[in-house]
Amino acid sequence: MDMGLTAEDHDVRERARELAENHLFPHEEELDINECLPEETEAAIRQAVRGLQLNAINHKKEYGGQEMTIVQQCIVNEEVGKATNALWGRVWQPPVCLQFGSPEQIEKYLIPACRGELRTSFCTSEPTAGSDAGGVKTSASLDGNHYVINGEKCFASNAEFAGLNLLTTVVDGDPSKPTLFLIDKGTPGFNVRRLPRFAQRSGHGHPELDIEDMRVPATQILGDVGKGYELTKDWFVEARLAIAARSIGMAVRASELALDWAQEREQFGQTIIHFQAVEFMLAEMATDIMAGKSMLYRVAQEIDGGLDRKTAHAKASAIKLFCSEAGFRVVDKAVQIFGGRGTMCENPVERLTRDVRLERIWEGTSEIQKMVIGGQVRKRGLDMYTGWD
Ligand SMILES: Cc1cc2nc3c(=O)[nH]c(=O)nc-3n(C[C@H](O)[C@H](O)[C@H](O)COP(=O)(O)OP(=O)(O)OC[C@H]3O[C@@H](n4cnc5c(N)ncnc54)[C@H](O)[C@@H]3O)c2cc1C
Incomplete structure (x- = not known):
């Protein structure tokens, strides 16, 4: 699908893909088994993040960030979200509200956080x-x-x-x-x-x-006394879009693995992709991904184009709701296509199952997102979600 991505957007995707495939995927199983990585590995990942200019993608260049557009941030989160065991968290994105700190706070906290020196x-x-x-x-x-x-x-x-x-x-x-x-x-x-x-x-x-x-x-x-909630509003939009993008990334990886397996695995004398039950699962997976990706990048483009904060917040809830639920459905079907092998911890789809489950819960559960969307529909009507210009 042509989303009108720029050459710079494509370059961002290549860099994020390189980070995921060459610097995150190789450590997934070790992290799963040992529940930690050696400090040398952690340092090498940090170095790769900096080298590929993927540190602090959500902060301004003057603070040492990459100042990426929202579309580009979604691209990065989609690609690194494919890495299991939350290895995407190694691609640090310091809380966006730190930019509202005093000059001293920015110097002491935000700048080192953007460099990856302060967790x-x-x-x-x-x-x-x-x-x-x-x-x-x-x-x-x-x-x-x-x-x-x-x-x-x-x-x-x-x-x-x-x-x-x-x-x-x-x-x-x-x-x-x-x-x-x-x-x-x-x-x-x-x-x-x-x-x-x-x-x-x-x-x-x-x-x-x-x-x-x-x-x-x-x-x-x-900020100031009483400003805590106000300061976290931007964070909610950013975090919910990041979750949606990661969920899509997980779904893409799981469906690619499931397709390969369906084309290879033989039962009853033929590859299982020839069974309509399996083909239909893949069809539903592809459709869920297409729908989620379309809404995510569409709204990301709207935000880059200056969408007001309140509408961005309302739309981010719908995107988080759909993409996290769709990601869960897709990963679950991938496990089904793998059969018993889909439950082995060495199989990325098993680990993705554990990762994607969380996306429906944190930064506001699916039920809370429905409350936000329902409240907006009640107060402002359906047009924000259903209208097209
Ligand atoms: C691994 C992990 C990491 C986390 N990291 C952080 C972190 O770094 N910082 C942080 O502050 N928090 C963090 N959280 C917390 C996370 O944001 C909360 O778990 C989440 O907001 C849900 O809150 P809860 O778990 O207390 O569930 P509850 O609020 O108790 O909800 C339980 C159930 O009731 C439903 N429910 C609640 N209220 C309503 C309602 N009004 N209408 C309909 N249904 C409702 C919920 O949707 C859910 O299904 C993390 C959670 C996890 C699991």
Whole structure:
């Protein structure tokens, strides 16, 4: 399909493909088995990311990022999303809200993060605040020129080793004052309570945290008191498009592997692709990918063309919903086409099963995306989703 990609877009795709195929795929099984990679391998991957100019694709060149268009960011996420065990996470994309920091914060955090010298975590979820992220209870109270923070966090990806943790709080326990703090590694009171095991073996954890009487200078606030939610709005659009793009990447890889297998595997005296049941699965897989890819890149082009933030947010929900659900359907069918071999951990489609399952949950579950879309339809009508100019 001709999406009118530019020569630069094609070059981005070639570089992302090279990174995935030559620097991420070769380490998938080792990571799956050992649940970590040797530091030399991690360093070599970081070097490859920098060498191929794929670091901080979502940040401006003046901060050391690649300042890619949204279409190009989707291309990169689609290609690296094909790598299992969340190896796409090695292609760092520092939280976009860091660009709203003070000049000192940009110097101390954003620039090293863009270079890949500072890992970050984003700690919002709490035991009683999951889908209802507005229910955050971690509270910050002013004491002189410091804030004292208390609370609990969970699912805080990378927080066990990140150099910088973005912590969502409410000042004085007041839900109308959501506020983001920048927490340095090793700050007393920032404690990892437990590192639960998860289905996806990515080499980093999603710890539960106890925040106990943690004293933080007021200068560690990102933006301003009460601006926490506003600052994360752009992040939601970016993260949801990234999830959609990765889901498509996973679906493409799984369907290519399933097609090869269907053309090779013989049962009842013929290759299984000749059974209509198998051919129909491949047909549904191709159609799901075509539909997901079309909506993703179409809206990415609209955002690059200046689509307003509110509409971008509303459309990103529909894209995340469709692509993550479609990606799941496709990968599941790939497993079915492989039969028993589709459940062997050495088969990428098995590992993709574990990866793609998550995409329907984080950054807003499918049900939450439906709430966003339903709310928009109720307030603004269907046209945003169904109208064509
Ligand atoms: C591996 C992993 C990594 C993660 N990393 C991070 C991270 O780095 N930082 C971070 O802050 N969080 C992170 N999360 C948390 C993630 O964002 C949440 O898991 C997600 O938002 C859902 O919240 P929950 O798990 O508490 O589910 P719940 O909110 O308890 O939802 C349970 C079920 O109820 C449904 N539900 C809830 N409310 C409604 C409603 N109003 N209407 C209809 N259905 C509803 C949900 O859709 C879901 O099916 C991570 C999660 C995982 C699994």
